[in-house]
Amino acid sequence: MHRRRFLTNVGYAALGTLTFGALGLYAIQPRRTVLPFIAANNDALPLKPTTPKRVVVVGGGLAGMAAAYELLKRGFQVTLVERSVNLGGRLTGWNVDVNGETMATEHGFHGFFNQYYNLHGLLNELGLRGNFKPVKNYPILFKNKEAECFTNTTTLFPFNLLSVVDQAKSISIMDFNDPMGNIYELMRYDPKDTFARLDNIDFKTFCQGINQPMVDTIVEPFAHTSFNQFHQYSTAEGIKFFHFFYLGNPDGMGYDQTIDDAMTSVVTPLTERLKALGGTILSGMEVQHLIEQDGRITKVVLKRPGEMPAQDHSIDAADVETTWTPFWGSPTDLYYVKRDAQGEFHAVSGRCTHMGCPVGLDAATGGFACPCHGAKYNADGVPTAGPTKMPLVAMNTTREGEQLRLSARATGTTLETDYVVLACDVPGLKEIVAHSTLSNKQFIESVEQLGVADPYIVWRIWLDRTMKPLDVPFYTTSGYQFTDSIAIYSQLQPQYQDWAERHQGSVIELHAYAVEPENVLPEEEVKRIMREELNLLIPELDGASIVYDIYTMQKNFPRWAPGDYAGRPGVETPIENLFLGGDFLRLEVPANLMEAATMTGRMAANHILVAEKLQENPIPSVDLVGPLVIG
Incomplete structure (x- = not known):
């Protein structure tokens, strides 16, 4: 579709008096779109495979749940592996005892924005839209100046932009009085051109070309919600972020909130639907490594969260004290060892059984505490608070002269599979790939280079x-x-x-x-x-x-650092039956946060459908380019 480009180089009068013909104004409006299908005859293809195929989906966040849901509807045999007790990823929750009262808690507040088309489509299919209520205003509280409040008004470009300026107390239309300045780059998002020119520049440097009131009032506060530091954030990713959340969608800034906690409103009913469709959910389990044969992943080996890979570690017995002492067997293998009054040695994994995070010693109780999600354990490693119900994993100890050998107790559970979707977070993906022997070095390097914010x-x-x-x-x-x-x-x-x-x-x-x-x-x-x-x-x-x-x-939100984009893995991998899902992937389609997770999960499912010569599901998106892009 061709767009008519408009520029403005004067103040409010110039912007307000620009005359658009009806066709011209229509041409530059951001629109909801649907990604093209891979097969030209998609509608003529069958819906379900003649022979059921096995899929292992790793990670129970939105990406994993979306992939599992789409494949289960099509007759695939899906096993969903999640290291936490509950599904949900960053949406998950658990109960806490508040001075004798049981209350539901979660990882934090989430806004379900209007342009989360894939996520809202999933919620609509499940009949869960009644579990939400709208929030119309988006206020910002500044420490050193008056608060600003942006109301979801018109979505018609450029009047949506003028509306924001009109509502703001500390910016004016004159802040747009620089047609060659960087403010207009925010309106020119193009996946190829924007990343080719601007991915290597940090967003703070880029914003030096935007009037400071605009940066202080709108750009920086909104950009910070990407969970990345302003000076460590790719300019291209920042422009994509603004395009997705405001300038490139026809639905404005409004969002919904869950009426109850996220588990009640979303995760639990979705989990029940996956089970009702015949899905197998293995919670409290995680992947130890993948087995590749003839260019395909044929087996997935599991373990419990907190278990070490099946290898031995030796330490000096003299270094073990009568209280828990931490030791590192590798950069990722943490364990604690102590000697009791009878001289017997005891060892436990130092990984939390909730999501595998490293636990520290809790000086107040003599036990252990996870700084990530609030899990606490007593001195015997038994959980006393937080989201986990499983004790720290015990290890075998064998005295060999002056050395103490520690042996992991791995489960050895193995799943045979036809396809694999790795939909875990960045730390989880990196750990799985690091412990697997995979043939494609480029893919291994692309995962190794991923980072967290x-x-x-x-x-x-x-x-x-x-x-x-x-x-x-x-x-x-x-x-x-x-x-x-x-x-x-x-x-x-x-x-x-x-x-x-x-x-x-x-x-x-x-x-x-x-x-x-x-x-x-x-x-x-x-x-x-x-x-x-x-x-x-x-x-x-x-x-x-x-x-x-x-x-x-x-520490599990993706890093969007300058220069990361080119080496970032996408949904497809060089291994023909291995696909990825998650909000951290290289994604030319403009989507972020929960929508990116849901979208990539559905895209991974589509790739499996294509491999089986089945119909793809339509993937909706905001406009693929900005309103000031020509052609």
């Missing part, structure tokens, strides 16, 4: 003081050392509203999206600073006591 923090606190309801339950913030957004859970979910009313309290969740290395401080210091920031954001809570809290620091 700086860690992010979610801190949910229960306070003993009530607060007046705010206009909306979620706010982006800007200018604070840690706090990047704040969710008022006592306004968000009925269970939390009920708790707040009965206890005359409040429940607040603070998020730090990307914590710089110099700000990775001890937990108590981070909490102290974030509490001070909360007092500035909501002064009426200053002095309120915390009666319960959950603090997690995780």
